[in-house]
Amino acid sequence: MRNDITHAMNRIMSHTMQFVHTAAYRCRGALVVCAAATVMFAATTLAQSAAPLPSTSVYAIAGTWTERSGATQTLASLRGEPVVLALVYLSCSMTCPLLTSDMLAVQASLRAAGPSNARFVMITFDPSRDSLPALQAHASSRGLDAQWSLLRGSPADVRRIAVALGISYRRLPSGDFDHSNVITVLDRDGVVVHQEIRMPMNRERLTAAVKTAGGRGGR
Amino acid sequence: MRLGRSLRAVCAILVVACTALTVEAQPRAGLAFGRVPAGSVRPLFDAPEDGGQTAVAAFLLATRPVSNAEFLQFVRANPSWQRSRIPAIASDAQYLRHWQDDLALGSADPNAPVVNVSWFAASAYAEWVGARLPLAIEWERAVALGRVRDPGTRTGAIWAWVDDFNGAITSGESRADAGPDEGLFCAAGVLRASNTTDYGAFMRYAMRGALKGRYALATLGVWLVRDVAPTTVP
Numbered sequence: 001m002r003n004d005i006t007h008a009m010n011r012i013m014s015h016t017m018q019f020v021h022t023a024a025y026r027c028r029g030a031l032v033v034c035a036a037a038t039v040m041f042a043a044t045t046l047a048q049s050a051a052p053l054p055s056t057s058v059y060a061i062a063g064t065w066t067e068r069s070g071a072t073q074t075l076a077s078l079r080g081e082p083v084v085l086a087l088v089y090l091s092c093s094m095t096c097p098l099l100t101s102d103m104l105a106v107q108a109s110l111r112a113a114g115p116s117n118a119r120f121v122m123i124t125f126d127p128s129r130d131s132l133p134a135l136q137a138h139a140s141s142r143g144l145d146a147q148w149s150l151l152r153g154s155p156a157d158v159r160r161i162a163v164a165l166g167i168s169y170r171r172l173p174s175g176d177f178d179h180s181n182v183i184t185v186l187d188r189d190g191v192v193v194h195q196e197i198r199m200p201m202n203r204e205r206l207t208a209a210v211k212t213a214g215g216r217g218g219r
Numbered sequence: 220m221r222l223g224r225s226l227r228a229v230c231a232i233l234v235v236a237c238t239a240l241t242v243e244a245q246p247r248a249g250l251a252f253g254r255v256p257a258g259s260v261r262p263l264f265d266a267p268e269d270g271g272q273t274a275v276a277a278f279l280l281a282t283r284p285v286s287n288a289e290f291l292q293f294v295r296a297n298p299s300w301q302r303s304r305i306p307a308i309a310s311d312a313q314y315l316r317h318w319q320d321d322l323a324l325g326s327a328d329p330n331a332p333v334v335n336v337s338w339f340a341a342s343a344y345a346e347w348v349g350a351r352l353p354l355a356i357e358w359e360r361a362v363a364l365g366r367v368r369d370p371g372t373r374t375g376a377i378w379a380w381v382d383d384f385n386g387a388i389t390s391g392e393s394r395a396d397a398g399p400d401e402g403l404f405c406a407a408g409v410l411r412a413s414n415t416t417d418y419g420a421f422m423r424y425a426m427r428g429a430l431k432g433r434y435a436l437a438t439l440g441v442w443l444v445r446d447v448a449p450t451t452v453p
Contacts, residue, residue: 053306055306055307055308056306056307056308057306057308058308060306060308060309061308061309061339062343092405094405095405096405156342156346159382159383159385160339160342162385163338163339163385163431163432164308164339164432166385166431167385168385168386168387168388168404169385169386169388170383170386170387170388172407174407176407177405178388178404178405178406178407179388179404179405179406180388180403180404180405181402181403181404181405197403198400198402198403199401199402200402
């Protein structure tokens, strides 16, 4: 599929070059050349972000997710910025609220050090009870801003991403979940670069991992 | 106009592909399913909430594991699951290593159970044929009823991937432990082995605890189940 995108981009660029060649002959001048240059710039930028996923990226794992706003997305749409990710559920009275606090602390630390586009993602173990309004209410009550995505998917999607991240969990007869305590840092391409796997979480290590993953200067 | 012709070709390919996928997503001819009646199982690791016995709803169990020939049909129709193309997140270097090539079995017996497939590949196969992997508790029920062969009791048998292999919340040598490590897990209550003499069950639970979803093992294959009636998964 990546080759098809590159092929299509090449076709667009070759047609654009033909047009520029013809336009130059007809003396449509600088305006046309500027337009063509803009199109080619856009095409090459798109081609860069369509670069193949690294072989170890979790974004290759299938799944369709609904964000608290109602918008549907794939995990691959998170590509481009580091991601701090946890699997939790809203009825969890034990460690899940603490995981959220840890992620909020990491967000605060990053911002104290300068502008940060790192994203914070929570995926629920419990799609049957954690509805979109419940996720919205939770985001409001915890002060989770626009950098946070709260995602809900099918039980099969949850199982797949949990397996990919090495997170164990099981649903109990009560409807609660036993689960491992994990916060994961993904790089811009969805490759796991760090995981905290036990409480208490080491917030400094998480923050450092995000800074390293985001380090490219500028963006 | 070259662009127009390409667009029509793409549309034609999409129509054919959609038709092919619809036709292909049927249970494989030759793989029969038998009904396993509802009952209960004493899970090896119980928690106070489980109360001892766990109810298992009736389900349909395949009469044999998925074969090399059947898995070949799957990767032929779904090239991203071929040996040379599968990403490292979805399987390790052992994936289908007993085959000659991406699309050639070589000396591998077409009718033998396919092995060396990761959990991701096994799950994708099940979804493609409109089935699913068994839950661990369903597999234990099938073993208890003698419906599946277990390597602990018969030679030549294979273990099979279960959907929730990562559902055992235990750590350490848990036959007599006080419970799961509270730092590692958010877990209710104490997990104890309910029967320390069921060696086969213990081996299965221990193996599942050691697995990662990308592992492809020569002793681990694909055994399909289906729901008795169409269910809407919440």
